[in-house]
Amino acid sequence: MNIVGLETLVFGVEDMAAGRQYLLxxxxxxxxxxxxxxxxxxxxxxxxxxxHASDPGLPASNAPxxxxxxxxxxxxxxxxxxxxxxxxxxDRQVRTxxxxxxxxxxxxxxxIAFRVTRRRAIVAPHVGINVPGQAPGRAPNVCAADKAExxxxxxxxxxxxxxxDVKKAExxxxxxxxxxxxxxxxxxxxxxxxxxxLEHHTLFMIQSFNDHMxxxxxxxxxxxxxxxxxxxxxxxxxxxxxxxxxxxxxxxGSNYFWYFNSPFGGTMEFxxxxxxxxxxxxxxxxxxxxxxSQIFLFESRPKWAPGE
Amino acid sequence: MQALCRLEDVPDGAARGLLRRGNDDQVFVLRQGxxxxxxxxxxxxxxxxxxxxxxxxxxxxxxHIVCYAHSAxxxxxxxxxxxxxxxxxxLVPVPSRIEAGVVWIATELPTVFD
Numbered sequence: 001m002n003i004v005g006l007e008t009l010v011f012g013v014e015d016m017a018a019g020r021q022y023l024l025x026x027x028x029x030x031x032x033x034x035x036x037x038x039x040x041x042x043x044x045x046x047x048x049x050x051x052h053a054s055d056p057g058l059p060a061s062n063a064p065x066x067x068x069x070x071x072x073x074x075x076x077x078x079x080x081x082x083x084x085x086x087x088x089x090x091d092r093q094v095r096t097x098x099x100x101x102x103x104x105x106x107x108x109x110x111x112i113a114f115r116v117t118r119r120r121a122i123v124a125p126h127v128g129i130n131v132p133g134q135a136p137g138r139a140p141n142v143c144a145a146d147k148a149e150x151x152x153x154x155x156x157x158x159x160x161x162x163x164x165d166v167k168k169a170e171x172x173x174x175x176x177x178x179x180x181x182x183x184x185x186x187x188x189x190x191x192x193x194x195x196x197x198l199e200h201h202t203l204f205m206i207q208s209f210n211d212h213m214x215x216x217x218x219x220x221x222x223x224x225x226x227x228x229x230x231x232x233x234x235x236x237x238x239x240x241x242x243x244x245x246x247x248x249x250x251x252x253g254s255n256y257f258w259y260f261n262s263p264f265g266g267t268m269e270f271x272x273x274x275x276x277x278x279x280x281x282x283x284x285x286x287x288x289x290x291x292x293s294q295i296f297l298f299e300s301r302p303k304w305a306p307g308e
Numbered sequence: 309m310q311a312l313c314r315l316e317d318v319p320d321g322a323a324r325g326l327l328r329r330g331n332d333d334q335v336f337v338l339r340q341g342x343x344x345x346x347x348x349x350x351x352x353x354x355x356x357x358x359x360x361x362x363x364x365x366x367x368x369x370x371x372h373i374v375c376y377a378h379s380a381x382x383x384x385x386x387x388x389x390x391x392x393x394x395x396x397x398x399l400v401p402v403p404s405r406i407e408a409g410v411v412w413i414a415t416e417l418p419t420v421f422d
Contacts, residue, residue, distance in 0.1 A: 215379065266378055
């Protein structure tokens with residue numbers, strides 16, 4: 001199954017104005033807005049869609065509102081879409097909408113959908129770093145530290161679910177959609193990637209330990225670099241948004257992270273520089289906990305200079 | 309005792325984070341008319357601050373206290389978590405009294421172990 005990754009995440013929210021402002025401050029571009037909600041895009045066209053939680057056009061919720069209501073995957077071509085429809089309609093209801101998007105529900109209770117990807121090539125300035133012994137990443141006279149720099153999220157990266165039965169949910173993504181397990185937190189859940197991408201994970205699932213650990217845990221877009229994670233997170237915190245965890249760097253996936261509380265039912269992360277894996281990779285398994293969750297962790301602090 | 313804020317500094321029905329230490333407000337106060345309740349800004353789930361943005365501690369309809377990390381919902385009068393990952397646990401109340409329009413709390417805050 002040539003699924004290339006996340007295409008859009010659709011949220012049902014209670015406070016549309018707050019959600020909209022949050023996504024604009026995060027750096028996404030509003031490409032459509034109406035009384036029904038709005039669409040907020042990264043550079044490659046992947047997006048978050050906001051709708052009122054009461055919108056009858058949304059799939060049924062599996063968690064209290066606000067929360068994620070549908071995860072839309074991009075697939076490589078129409079043949080993949082047909083194969084998915086044939087496969088999934090064997091044991092569940094599959095609906096095709098006017099756009100040709102397939103809608104169904106996974107074995108963790110999450111509404112999922114598939115469409116031929118509309119991802120665009122990313123047009124953005126080259127991001128380079130200067131490393132002794134390697135060709136320069138930036139031309140002479142190009143300054144990397146720019147207070148006024150514009151940082152635009154590049155691509156929708158991954159989503160994380162609480163699930164009632166992680167083994168069952170993992171089996172669905174592996175056996176029915178062809179996802180690979182790249183790594184695993186023992187007793188918690190797997191990091192998974194679809195076959196159409198080498199990225200360490202587009203999906204991570206966490207076993208719920210009570211009936212109230214439900215819905216989305218977090219989601220994120222990829223930024224260009226660790227620098228952009230730090231600078232975007234810094235600016236976000238200056239606007240009053242509340243850091244949940246970070247900045248730091250994960251071990252599984254190696255992605256730099258900075259998580260913030262959000263009005264979407266879980267946290268929203270800034271992420272960059274994730275590992276790539278192919279089918280020759282053997283999944284690792286580690287016990288969860290602080291030591292295996294990050295290789296280092298920092299916390300922002302007010303600006304300071306010697307002498308002050 | 310320490311003066312936390314004037315009651316009129318908090319819009320009626322709303323919440324406000326106070327006692328900044330480092331990046332986070334240690335407590336938040338909820339005003340209802342002439343009364344106020346003060347809570348430690350510490351979600352029993354992950355022991356992190358609740359709000360998603362400065363002073364944004366309540367659900368969109370203002371009826372509940374919400375932790376915007378993983379959507380734990382708390383009764384705004386009792387602090388009891390009735391939905392979310394720490395369901396059945398409670399926020400830590402900070403005893404307070406109002407005198408001449410000023411909200412007072414103890415100099416030493418309670419801890420999550422109290």
